[in-house]
Structure formats: C-alpha cells, structure tokens
Amino acid sequence: MDTFTFKRAASVAEAVAAATAGVDAKFLAGGQTLLPVMKQGLAAPSDLVSLARVAAMQGIGVNGGMISIGAMMRHADVAAHGEIKALLPALSVLAGGIADPHVRNRGTIGGSLANNDPAADYPAAVLGLGATVVTDRRRIAADDFFQGMFTTALEAGELITRVEFPVPERAGYIKFPHPASRYALVGVMASKSAQGVRVAVTGAGACVFRATALEQALAKSFTPGALDGVAVGADDLTSDRAGSASYRAHLITVLAKRAVARALEVRS
Amino acid sequence: MTELSMTVNGVVRRAAAAPTVLLSTFLRESLKLTGTHVGCDTSQCGACTVIVDGRSIKSCTMLAVEADGAAITTIEGVAKSDGTLHPVQEAFRAHHALQCGFCTPGMVMASVALLAHTPNPTDAQVRHGLEGNMCRCTGYQNIVDAVLAASQSMKGA
Amino acid sequence: MTEHARFGKSQVRVEDQRFLTGQGRYIDDVNRPKQKHAAFVRSPHAHARVVTMDVSAARALPGVALIVTGAEWAARGFGPLPCRSPSKVNRDGTPFKEPTRHCLASDTVRYVGEPVAMVVAGTADEARRAADAVIVEYAELASVTDRAAALGDDAAQLWPEVPNNLCLDFEQGNRAAVEAAMATAKHVVRLDMGNNRLTAVPMEPRGAIADFDAATGQYTLVNCSQNIHANRDLMASMLKIDKAKLHHLAPDIGGGFGAKNSVYSEPVVMLYAASKVGCPIKWIADRTEAFLSDTHGRDQQSTVTLALDEHGKFLALHVDTVGNVGAACGTMGPFTPTGGTARTTGSVYAIPAILYTSKAVFTNTVQTDPYRGAGRPEAVFHVERIVEFAARTLGIDPVALRRQNLIKTEQLPYKTAVGLEIDCGDFPAVMERVLAMSDRPGYAARVATSRAKGLRRGFAVTPYLETSGGAPHEEARLAFRADGTVVLSVGTHSTGMGHETALAQIAADTLGIDLTRIRFVQADTDATSIGGGHGGSRGIEVGGSAVLKVARMVIEKARGIAAHLLNSHVDDITFKAGVLSDTKTGQSVALDAVIAAAGDTSRLPQDMSAGALDTTAKFERETYTVPNGAHACEVEVDPETGVIAVDKFWCVDDFGSVINPMLADGQVMGGIVQGLGQALLEEVVYDPQTGQLLTASLLEYALPRADHVPRMEIAFFEGAPTKRNPLGAKGSGEAGCCGATPVIVNAVLDALHEYGVRHIEMPLTSEKVWSAITGASA
Known part of the structure; x- marks a missing residue:
C-alpha cells in the first residue's frame, strides 16, 4: 500500500476541510471497499480522512414516516435496528445480506453510496425507496444521485452525512449473489408508496437504474402476476462470466416478481 | 509512525505503526500474535477475523490506526488465562471441526461473535453466519455442528 | 507373539490444542534473525519473447540486496525443473516431449505469472516495489490456453520441438477388442464431457525461508511443501549440490490437496540467493500469486x-x-x-x-x-x-x-x-x-x-x-527418551489430515502406552532418511503400516530385553497391554521398565547397547x-x-x-x-x-x-x-x-x-x- 497521511476528523466541517486540503484526499468510512483497492495499488490517495469519530454521522432516527440513518452506520447496525425491522424490513434484509457478517460490522451506508459500485446493494435501496442523500452542503434526491459506474453527484470534498428513507407502504428486496464475490449479480428493490411504484435494479448494469417497464406494470397492480410477460431489455446490461446480459435481463423480472411477493408478505 | 495503544486480549499493548499498516499486520508483526492468519488479499477468506469492540471484523481490511484505543480479542485471547478452552474451542475439538487449522482462528472468532448475538442459532443461521469464513478442508459440517454444540454448552454455563 | 493391534477409535486430535489457540506455526509465522524478503517478477503475458530486462532502477531502490534474472539463472547452469511422470511413452513407442523449463524464464515466457526474476530486499514491501520496478520488454506472441484448440495446426506453438503442442500421445487398454465390440454392439452411446480446470486453494498460500551456512556449506529450506524428501532430492540435483547439504523441512501446513506436492521455482532460486546474500530469505505468496503460480x-x-x-x-x-x-x-x-x-x-x-x-x-x-x-x-x-x-x-x-x-x-x-x-x-x-x-x-x-x-x-x-497409496516406500522411527517421551518420526506428511493423532494412535495402541507420551515429527529430512510425503491418500495405509511395523519391531526387541531381565527364554515372552510376561514362570515386566533398561547398557543383553529400543522401519507397500x-x-x-x-x-x-x-x-x-x-x-x-x-x-x-x-x-x-x-x-x-x-x-x-x-x-x-x-x- 502506498503511503498516505492519516487524519481523524471530529466533525463534518473538520472532515470536509481536511479532505479539501489534501491533494488527492479520500474519506475513510468503513474501508471495506477502499482498503482492498488500495492494497491492490488501484487507489493511492494522498490523505485518508477517518470519519469514525464524527458524531453527526452516527445514529438512526425515526420521525413519522422518515427513517434517517447516519452515514457512518454500519450495515450490521441497520440490519439489526428494531424500528427499521418493523417499518422497513426490506432495508434490514438488504443490509443484512451485504457481503458477510465481518464486512457488515465495518462497512457503512455512506461509504457504499459514495463508492456507487455497480453491484452494491445500498444503491438499490436508495433508488428503489426514493431516499434522499444528505450531504454537508445539500440534499440530493436518489434519482439525481447515481450518475454512472462508480460515479455520483457528489462534488469533490462533499461528504454524505445522512440518508433519509421515506417509509413506503410496501417494499421487498431480492438479491441474486455472485457465486464468488457475493456482490449482487442482480438485486431488485421494489416498493410502493403514495408517490408511486419504484423498481430499482443493481448489479445488472453499469449503475443502479429504475426498471420503468416493470414500474409501469406494477403501478397498475402491485402483484407478481402483473409482471408476467413484462421483459426487461438486455441491451445496456452487463455481460460477464457470471452472467450474460440476457440472463441478467431475465433475472430482473424474476427477482422483481419475488421482491413484490415478499413486499406483499410483510407489512412495510 | 503513530504510537498506537489498544487493549489486546485484556492487556494494554502499545506499538508504533505507519498509517498504511493493517490491523492484521500489526497483530502479527508488532504484537507477535501470529494466530491471526492472512489467507487472501481481497477480504474474502476470513482467516484474519478478530473481534474489535465486540464486533467481528476482518483485520486485513482495517487500518491498525483505526483500532487505536479499541479492545481487541484475537484467537490467543479466547481461552481463559488458566488455559481452559472456550466452549467454542472445546466444541471444535470434540467435533473435529478443523483439519489444517489455518482457517480455524478466523472460524473460532466468527463463531464466538455469532453466538454472542445469536445464542441459539439454527443450522441455517450458523451457515449464514459463517459465510465470511472459508474452509477448504472440513466441508463445514463439523464446524456447524461444533457451533451448535457450543451454543448448548454455553447455555449451561 | 504380539497382540493384534486394535484401532478404530474416534480420538480427538492432539494437534488441535495448538491450532485452536493460535499456536500453530505456519510458514509465515517462521522468522529468522536478519532475514531478507524475496519478491518475484512475473510475466504479464501469456506468451512472449523476453527482449530486454533492465534491473538498474530496481537495484537502486531502498533495501535491495540482490536481483536474480532469468539470464543469470541460465548462465549459472542450474538444472531444469524435473518431470517425474510415470507415463512417458507415446502409443507408437517413442518418448514423450519434455521441453526444458527453468526456474526463471530467460528467453520466452509461456504463461501469465511465469517468474522471470527474483528480487531480494530488506522488507517484503521493498522487495515488491523493486520487483515492480524491474523493466522487462516483451515481444508478444500468439497464445493458446484451450486444451482442444492447442492441438490445431493453426494454434500458437509453445515449443519449437513439440509439434501441435503434443506432449504425450497415450494409449492403454485393448483397442482391438473395444473396436470390435463397438462395431457389433446393439447400443453404442457417446457423450462429450469436460472436467473443468480447478485450483486447490489451500487456505494457506505457499511460502518458504531459505538459509545457507557458509561455514559448513549447509542449506536449510523451511518450506510450505507436502513432499519434503523427494523435493529435497530434486532441488539438490537442480542446484548441483549433494542432497546431504540440503536440510528440507516443513512447519505446520495449511492445506495442500496436491498443490504443494510439486517442485516449485521459488524455493530453488531462494536457496541460491541465500548463498549469495549470506542471510535467510523469506517469501510468502499472496493469494493472487497463488492463483497464478500454484499448479x-x-x-x-x-x-x-x-x-x-x-x-x-x-x-x-x-x-x-x-x-x-x-x-x-x-x-x-x-x-x-x-x-x-x-x-x-x-x-x-x-x-x-x-x-x-x-x-x-x-x-x-x-x-x-x-x-x-x-x-x-x-x-x-x-x-x-x-x-x-x-x-x-x-x-x-x-x-x-x-x-x-x-x-x-x-x-x-x-x-x-x-x-x-x-x-x-x-x-x-x-x-x-x-x-x-x-x-x-x-x-x-x-x-x-x-x-x-x-x-x-x-x-x-x-x-x-x-x-x-501414492509413493510406495515409507519410513517410521521410534526413539525412547529418558523422560518417557516416545519420539515418532515419519516420512509421511499431514497437511491437515491428523496424522499427529492417527499415526500416534497406531504406535501408542501397539505399544500399549498413552497417546500423550508420543512426540510426533514429520516432514524433516533430518528425522527420517526417506519419506513419501503426502499424495495418493497414503498417510494411513503406507505411513500407518510403517508405524505399525516399527512398533512391532520395538516389541520384538523388548521381548529380548524382557527375557534378559527375567532370565527367561525369549520364546516364552508374550506382550500384552504394555506388559511382557514369561508364560512359563508367570513373571512379568512392564514395557516401561524395559524402556528404562534399554537406556542402560549394563542392564541389556550383551549384543545390545543403550538406545537399543530405538528402531527404524522401512515399509514398502504392495500395489x-x-x-x-x-x-x-x-x-x-x-x-x-x-x-x-x-x-x-x-x-x-x-x-x-x-x-x-x-x-x-x-x-x-x-x-x-x-x-x-x-x-x-x-x-x-x-x-x-x-x-x-x-x-x-x-x-x-x-x-x-x-x-x-x-x-x-x-x-x-x-x-x-x-x-x-x-x-x-x-x-x-x-x-x-x-x-x-x-x-x-x-x-x-x-x-x-x-x-x-x-x-x-x-x-x-x-x-x-x-x-x-x-x-x-x-
């Protein structure tokens, strides 16, 4: 690993200032993606700004129909949180299915979203539930946040502090894991709320996306059967050894049906 | 180099480390706790699993400097100081849950952590709970049985 | 006569105590004072000519002590990596093709990951950085990786002396009878099927520490290998040294499954380098390197x-x-x-x-x-x-x-x-x-x-x-120490299978002693003269048979000593449950007393001296x-x-x-x-x-x-x-x-x-x- 300057921030302002001061600084949240990449020499930041002691990025709050999750909350925290389990079980299931228990004990929601790996789970949650990404300087709607492979709307030095999830009427998440890495080969979050139906797909393309054909069908009837015969085009999907684009396209519909079925099983 | 201090297996340990040093390297090389093994470089195999502030983590994917001030348990600190094995260790031995022993420290740490938050796991919960730990020798069944047995014996304790 | 040995008991393993408490000692846990570290420069291409190699920048980096290039290796005249295939003859009776492969490639690389140079530096990190700084200019050649495609006339040719890349054209069985049956059978079914390429992935990657003592000319290689004796012989031959000058031993091994059987390049080059730099050299593969270089x-x-x-x-x-x-x-x-x-x-x-x-x-x-x-x-x-x-x-x-x-x-x-x-x-x-x-x-x-x-x-x-059965020959040795310890040395090699328990069980049960008294030694060319290591599921049937044989030989000797101690005739001495008895007089002596006597020449028959019970057995399996x-x-x-x-x-x-x-x-x-x-x-x-x-x-x-x-x-x-x-x-x-x-x-x-x-x-x-x-x- 190439050397870097390690800084520990005590506040959001301090973190942002430290990151801005570095030539090529990066925030260090849980490090579960960043550190392996640095070990391989694929990233060599000048500075790492640890967020572990930033209090404003901690905690989970539930207020009316909104769940606010601190960006430094670990996947295990989200998976185990009682009110999330009760109000938005699809999110606990998603968080509890990321990687493995040890990674879930370190990895954070903010780190995952900022990285925007095309096969990560959390982007499907944020996009599929219409969440809002709160940063040190603004609020970014899910539909505006994810911009491409490992690319987000975040500006240089901009720090995710919290993520706010509106509680939907119903939601379900199904992940089809890659056999080796356990990232999502395809993952589908389907939700229904007053604002409408959302179906977000991760793993299948260069970036998480909404499956509009499926959303339109589900808007008419939020049932698995509504997706019978509704196909997702394979044109822009990923093809690799683990799955061709056509297989992924097929899985999207299958998993969306199962996600809807799960959403209907449990009260969101 | 930064002077780090952490409570490892109940003892305060201090050593200097560069910011790039991983916790696994710090434990193995600075503290000479070589029971923590490194079996891969992509955070998959879990041989390096240790418990930091009550949570199991992969020590190859955490900077030592991030563990400054933490309480850490490694495989060397699982048994009692008089040498009495932890129920999980005892169950691993009784159920032949290890062969080459290389994944074993990580498996034991993962199992201890698993039982701490799920004291009465099902077979499926144990398998899911061990998904971050690879074993190439045992076929896992004896490990699963050992964890289930340990959960019973710990109840009696 | 000896009592027939009885085994068949599920016995928890003695080695587990150290493995469960973090006290196992694997190759990366072994360190030597003043050791330096090696890193390998590996080919990034599947097939290429090595045009030039420039090590000057690497040599100038901090900590670098030595760089061994493929060209230097070739110039030193070391022997090639050996092939010991029992199948060597083509169906037409001609010999198979065995192109010369050296530990470091010098002129042509033939797979991604093939080593072309080794760097020795003060730390593993310095060695890695220096290896990355070795500049190799390659001229890429066409490659072929698929088994069936390699036979084609259009396929890339790896070796000029091997047409169509055909190493061995093998046939066994009865062609005429099969063809006749196929021609007349009521039903003939045919199916194409592959056996996918696999890699063993023992959880512990390979590694080694090589050392050389200039005063004695003695090499020592602590190696994550499951084939210590045979590979000692082969490596000594490659290095053109007397095999007695190479002490080869293994620490605890974190799984093998065959992938730690072969002779590998890395330890051989490290042995040479150790003699050059005058200090121990350590190398531990990372997982990527294991995927690239393990067989x-x-x-x-x-x-x-x-x-x-x-x-x-x-x-x-x-x-x-x-x-x-x-x-x-x-x-x-x-x-x-x-x-x-x-x-x-x-x-x-x-x-x-x-x-x-x-x-x-x-x-x-x-x-x-x-x-x-x-x-x-x-x-x-x-x-x-x-x-x-x-x-x-x-x-x-x-x-x-x-x-x-x-x-x-x-x-x-x-x-x-x-x-x-x-x-x-x-x-x-x-x-x-x-x-x-x-x-x-x-x-x-x-x-x-x-x-x-x-x-x-x-x-x-x-x-x-x-x-x-694997390799047919095996050795086992029992030595009795004054403190009651019984040292069992074997040439087989457990890489996780539990021989430390199972082989000790055979010895302990046969001798009628407690299992805890046995100290188990394996995988050390100083401990046994030969050893088949591990391969072919041979640990129990070949290694265990050697242990049974040596234990029975010890009892035979013990009967002679007992006869001497009891003033009996050896034919009247029986052994049962740790006690040697004279069937005629009813007198008896415990095996432990015989063991004690065996340490004292004055208490032994005239043709024996202290250490008389220490015994080595060689066992050769049948088919x-x-x-x-x-x-x-x-x-x-x-x-x-x-x-x-x-x-x-x-x-x-x-x-x-x-x-x-x-x-x-x-x-x-x-x-x-x-x-x-x-x-x-x-x-x-x-x-x-x-x-x-x-x-x-x-x-x-x-x-x-x-x-x-x-x-x-x-x-x-x-x-x-x-x-x-x-x-x-x-x-x-x-x-x-x-x-x-x-x-x-x-x-x-x-x-x-x-x-x-x-x-x-x-x-x-x-x-x-x-x-x-x-x-x-x-």
Whole structure:
C-alpha cells in the first residue's frame, strides 16, 4: 500500500476541510471497499480522512414516516435496528445480506453510496425507496444521485452525512449473489408508496437504474402476476462470466416478481 | 509512525505503526500474535477475523490506526488465562471441526461473535453466519455442528 | 507373539490444542534473525519473447540486496525443473516431449505469472516495489490456453520441438477388442464431457525461508511443501549440490490437496540467493500469486463411448481425452490426464473391453499437476456420466443399469480391462446400503413438496472406486527418551489430515502406552532418511503400516530385553497391554521398565547397547489399494433462475479398516465439498484471446462456503479389509471428490429430465442450467 497521511476528523466541517486540503484526499468510512483497492495499488490517495469519530454521522432516527440513518452506520447496525425491522424490513434484509457478517460490522451506508459500485446493494435501496442523500452542503434526491459506474453527484470534498428513507407502504428486496464475490449479480428493490411504484435494479448494469417497464406494470397492480410477460431489455446490461446480459435481463423480472411477493408478505 | 495503544486480549499493548499498516499486520508483526492468519488479499477468506469492540471484523481490511484505543480479542485471547478452552474451542475439538487449522482462528472468532448475538442459532443461521469464513478442508459440517454444540454448552454455563 | 493391534477409535486430535489457540506455526509465522524478503517478477503475458530486462532502477531502490534474472539463472547452469511422470511413452513407442523449463524464464515466457526474476530486499514491501520496478520488454506472441484448440495446426506453438503442442500421445487398454465390440454392439452411446480446470486453494498460500551456512556449506529450506524428501532430492540435483547439504523441512501446513506436492521455482532460486546474500530469505505468496503460480488440476476434455448389449450389459468403454498440462511439464508432467486417469477407467463395472486414449497438450497456462484425486475423479466422472446418459437414452432405470453391471463379489479378485487389480470389496452391498440410507420411500413426497414450491427435485446414486497409496516406500522411527517421551518420526506428511493423532494412535495402541507420551515429527529430512510425503491418500495405509511395523519391531526387541531381565527364554515372552510376561514362570515386566533398561547398557543383553529400543522401519507397500463406495444425493433446481441447491447427501465408503472414524469422516466430507465445488462452482478461466487469468482472486474463483453445502450422512463398510497392508486400510483422502462430482451432476440432470436436458458442462452455473432449460424447451 502506498503511503498516505492519516487524519481523524471530529466533525463534518473538520472532515470536509481536511479532505479539501489534501491533494488527492479520500474519506475513510468503513474501508471495506477502499482498503482492498488500495492494497491492490488501484487507489493511492494522498490523505485518508477517518470519519469514525464524527458524531453527526452516527445514529438512526425515526420521525413519522422518515427513517434517517447516519452515514457512518454500519450495515450490521441497520440490519439489526428494531424500528427499521418493523417499518422497513426490506432495508434490514438488504443490509443484512451485504457481503458477510465481518464486512457488515465495518462497512457503512455512506461509504457504499459514495463508492456507487455497480453491484452494491445500498444503491438499490436508495433508488428503489426514493431516499434522499444528505450531504454537508445539500440534499440530493436518489434519482439525481447515481450518475454512472462508480460515479455520483457528489462534488469533490462533499461528504454524505445522512440518508433519509421515506417509509413506503410496501417494499421487498431480492438479491441474486455472485457465486464468488457475493456482490449482487442482480438485486431488485421494489416498493410502493403514495408517490408511486419504484423498481430499482443493481448489479445488472453499469449503475443502479429504475426498471420503468416493470414500474409501469406494477403501478397498475402491485402483484407478481402483473409482471408476467413484462421483459426487461438486455441491451445496456452487463455481460460477464457470471452472467450474460440476457440472463441478467431475465433475472430482473424474476427477482422483481419475488421482491413484490415478499413486499406483499410483510407489512412495510 | 503513530504510537498506537489498544487493549489486546485484556492487556494494554502499545506499538508504533505507519498509517498504511493493517490491523492484521500489526497483530502479527508488532504484537507477535501470529494466530491471526492472512489467507487472501481481497477480504474474502476470513482467516484474519478478530473481534474489535465486540464486533467481528476482518483485520486485513482495517487500518491498525483505526483500532487505536479499541479492545481487541484475537484467537490467543479466547481461552481463559488458566488455559481452559472456550466452549467454542472445546466444541471444535470434540467435533473435529478443523483439519489444517489455518482457517480455524478466523472460524473460532466468527463463531464466538455469532453466538454472542445469536445464542441459539439454527443450522441455517450458523451457515449464514459463517459465510465470511472459508474452509477448504472440513466441508463445514463439523464446524456447524461444533457451533451448535457450543451454543448448548454455553447455555449451561 | 504380539497382540493384534486394535484401532478404530474416534480420538480427538492432539494437534488441535495448538491450532485452536493460535499456536500453530505456519510458514509465515517462521522468522529468522536478519532475514531478507524475496519478491518475484512475473510475466504479464501469456506468451512472449523476453527482449530486454533492465534491473538498474530496481537495484537502486531502498533495501535491495540482490536481483536474480532469468539470464543469470541460465548462465549459472542450474538444472531444469524435473518431470517425474510415470507415463512417458507415446502409443507408437517413442518418448514423450519434455521441453526444458527453468526456474526463471530467460528467453520466452509461456504463461501469465511465469517468474522471470527474483528480487531480494530488506522488507517484503521493498522487495515488491523493486520487483515492480524491474523493466522487462516483451515481444508478444500468439497464445493458446484451450486444451482442444492447442492441438490445431493453426494454434500458437509453445515449443519449437513439440509439434501441435503434443506432449504425450497415450494409449492403454485393448483397442482391438473395444473396436470390435463397438462395431457389433446393439447400443453404442457417446457423450462429450469436460472436467473443468480447478485450483486447490489451500487456505494457506505457499511460502518458504531459505538459509545457507557458509561455514559448513549447509542449506536449510523451511518450506510450505507436502513432499519434503523427494523435493529435497530434486532441488539438490537442480542446484548441483549433494542432497546431504540440503536440510528440507516443513512447519505446520495449511492445506495442500496436491498443490504443494510439486517442485516449485521459488524455493530453488531462494536457496541460491541465500548463498549469495549470506542471510535467510523469506517469501510468502499472496493469494493472487497463488492463483497464478500454484499448479492447477483437472482440465480434461473427453469423448466417452459405451457399448451395451440388448439387455443393457456393458460390452466396451472407450474414453478419448485431451488433457491440458500447462506450458511445460510439471513435476508429474502429463501423468494425470494419461496414466493417472487410465488406471481406474471403468471404475466398479465389469466391462470386458476398455480403451483409454489421451493426448496431453501444452498450452499457455500454468502447469497442471495432481489435485485431489489426480485422474481418478475424472475417470469416475467419465463412466458415471456415460452410464447415466446411456440409461436415459435407452430408457433404463439408472440404478438398475448400475446394479446389473457392478463387479460382483464372487468375481473378486478382479483384474479390469485396463489392468487394475481389485483385491476386495463388495460393490453391490455398498450401493444397496447407500440406497437404503437415502430414504427412497420418502422421495416421491419430497419431489411433490419441491414442485409445490416451483422447484424440481432430482436424485442420483453413483458408486466409485479409486486407487490409493501414492509413493510406495515409507519410513517410521521410534526413539525412547529418558523422560518417557516416545519420539515418532515419519516420512509421511499431514497437511491437515491428523496424522499427529492417527499415526500416534497406531504406535501408542501397539505399544500399549498413552497417546500423550508420543512426540510426533514429520516432514524433516533430518528425522527420517526417506519419506513419501503426502499424495495418493497414503498417510494411513503406507505411513500407518510403517508405524505399525516399527512398533512391532520395538516389541520384538523388548521381548529380548524382557527375557534378559527375567532370565527367561525369549520364546516364552508374550506382550500384552504394555506388559511382557514369561508364560512359563508367570513373571512379568512392564514395557516401561524395559524402556528404562534399554537406556542402560549394563542392564541389556550383551549384543545390545543403550538406545537399543530405538528402531527404524522401512515399509514398502504392495500395489495400490482400491478404496470404493457409493454416493447418493438429492438436489433442488429452481427452473426460473437455474439455481441448484444440494439438499441431501449420503455416502458409504469402503476404506477397509478405519483407524480413526472421526478423521476419516472429515476426509470424506472435505472431499465431497471439493467435489461439489467442481460440479457447481469452481473453474479456472483464462481469457481465450489474451491468455490472461480471469479468475485470479477469491472474488472471481468461487469456493464452496458453509451455506452451499448440504448435511452429509456418512457410513463405512468395513467388511472388506485389504490384505495389501498390515492395517487392512485403504486411503480415504481423495474418495469424496471421486463420488461427489458425478453424483451431483447426475442428480441435477435427473431434475431437468422433464425439460429434455441431457448434459451440461461443469461447473453447472445457474446461467448454464437456465440456458439449458430454455434452450431445450425453446
């Protein structure tokens, strides 16, 4: 690993200032993606700004129909949180299915979203539930946040502090894991709320996306059967050894049906 | 180099480390706790699993400097100081849950952590709970049985 | 006379105490004062000429002590990496092709990851940085990585002296009889099938520490190897030194499965470098390096043809294989896809005519060499797939077809058409027992339950046989210390199998002493004069037999000493439960008293002196033993996604006499799960265009995890101990993956039968299964 300057921030302002001061600084949240990449020499930041002691990025709050999750909350925290389990079980299931228990004990929601790996789970949650990404300087709607492979709307030095999830009427998440890495080969979050139906797909393309054909069908009837015969085009999907684009396209519909079925099983 | 201090297996340990040093390297090389093994470089195999502030983590994917001030348990600190094995260790031995022993420290740490938050796991919960730990020798069944047995014996304790 | 040794007890392992408390000592836990670290410069290309190599920038980096280049290695005149393939002769009688492969390539690289230089520096990090700073200019050449493509006239040629990359053109069996049977048989069924390329992935990567003492000229190599003695001899020969000048030993080994058998480049270059820099040199592979440089396994493509008569009786079997040996011969060279697979072709079936033909080919990939089973799993896979396929094609119940064609007990001993001599066993009984375990009456209900969930359930049973024994010679030594410790030194090598317990059990039970008194020493050229290491499931049957022999020799000596102490005649002395007694006088003396006396010349007969009980035995096994058994399993397939879940697994094994059932169970389960890995998950993939290794990390190479694995129910058939060794034991280490791979594939195809799917190549990934279903029903 190439050397870097390690800084520990005590506040959001301090973190942002430290990151801005570095030539090529990066925030260090849980490090579960960043550190392996640095070990391989694929990233060599000048500075790492640890967020572990930033209090404003901690905690989970539930207020009316909104769940606010601190960006430094670990996947295990989200998976185990009682009110999330009760109000938005699809999110606990998603968080509890990321990687493995040890990674879930370190990895954070903010780190995952900022990285925007095309096969990560959390982007499907944020996009599929219409969440809002709160940063040190603004609020970014899910539909505006994810911009491409490992690319987000975040500006240089901009720090995710919290993520706010509106509680939907119903939601379900199904992940089809890659056999080796356990990232999502395809993952589908389907939700229904007053604002409408959302179906977000991760793993299948260069970036998480909404499956509009499926959303339109589900808007008419939020049932698995509504997706019978509704196909997702394979044109822009990923093809690799683990799955061709056509297989992924097929899985999207299958998993969306199962996600809807799960959403209907449990009260969101 | 930064002077780090952490409570490892109940003892305060201090050593200097560069910011790039991983916790696994710090434990193995600075503290000479070589029971923590490194079996891969992509955070998959879990041989390096240790418990930091009550949570199991992969020590190859955490900077030592991030563990400054933490309480850490490694495989060397699982048994009692008089040498009495932890129920999980005892169950691993009784159920032949290890062969080459290389994944074993990580498996034991993962199992201890698993039982701490799920004291009465099902077979499926144990398998899911061990998904971050690879074993190439045992076929896992004896490990699963050992964890289930340990959960019973710990109840009696 | 000695009492017949009694074993067969599940004994918890003595080695577990250190492994469970973090006190194991693996190669990366070993450090030497003043050690430096090595890193290797490896080829980034599958096939290229090395045009220039510039080490000046690397040499200038901090800490760099030495750089050994391929050119220097060649100039020093060291010997090439050896090939010890037992199969060396082409079908036309000419010798096979064995191109010269050196530890460091100098003029041409032939696979991604081939070492071209080694850097020694103060720290591992400095060595890595310096290795990265070595500038090599390559001229890329066309490459070929696929086994079948390599034979083509248009394929890239790896070696000028090897036309069509053909290393060995092998044939075994009776061609005329097979051709005659095929020409006239009522039914001839044929199926193409691959055995996917695998890598062993022991959880501990390879590594070594090399040291040299200039004062004595003595080299020491602490090596993560499972073949200490043989590789000591080979490495000494490569370095052109007296083998007595190379002390080779292994610490605890974190799994091997064959991948730590071969002679590798790295330790040899390190030994040379240690003599140059005058300090110990350490190297530990990272996981990526392990994927690139560990020997791989399997990688065979076969056309299997079975002839049957009108009643379903097997008449002839022909297996025609292309096997990928990699860029050059590994330590066992072309053996695995040739003689190694031929030996057990036909498995447990009475097939009057068998022909095994095989072409071993070079490709731009790392060497293949034995991986758990080394040809026997492939052979079982061939016959079990073709039998299943024949049953489906001809509309016969697969179980009935197997039952009909098994070698019957009354036919034993039986010599197969490829020359394997099966001495004992009861194949029908073993298969019926696994069928009885597998709850056939409840199957229909389970099928219905699965179907109600949208899943398809399938079942299969596959018997198997294999051969075990590995290297034929072994040594065991017992030495008695004044403090009561009994040192047991063996030439076999446990890399996790538990010999420290199982072999000690044999010694302790035979001598009638407590197991805790035994101190176990293995894998050390100073401890035994010879040693076969580990390979071919030989630990118990060969190593254990050597231990039994040496323990019995000790008792014979003890009888002589007891006779002296008791003033008796040696013929009157019997040994039982740790006590030597004179049957005439009733006087007795404990073995421990004899051991004590053996340390004191004054208390010994005139022809003995202190240390008289210390004994070394050499054991040579007869021909291979023939472990066998039958596996059965049920799978559930989700036809919408193609996902397979192995739901139930049963297995009955005939390992002859089982020394420690708990350890044998462990061997079987581990083998089954590696077999499951081959069937469903694992595959080493090189990019067919570039020759790059696409599965170079655990993010890409799928290993079975705890939740992939079904609950396995295992039973032993102990009705047929072999007479080929004094223990009656047959090896257990490789059996699991022989049976598991075909039984899982056959069960999946049973589940997919209604869709018209008749074959899917391994690994049976979900997409392949889904494509087969949609393709077949389209």
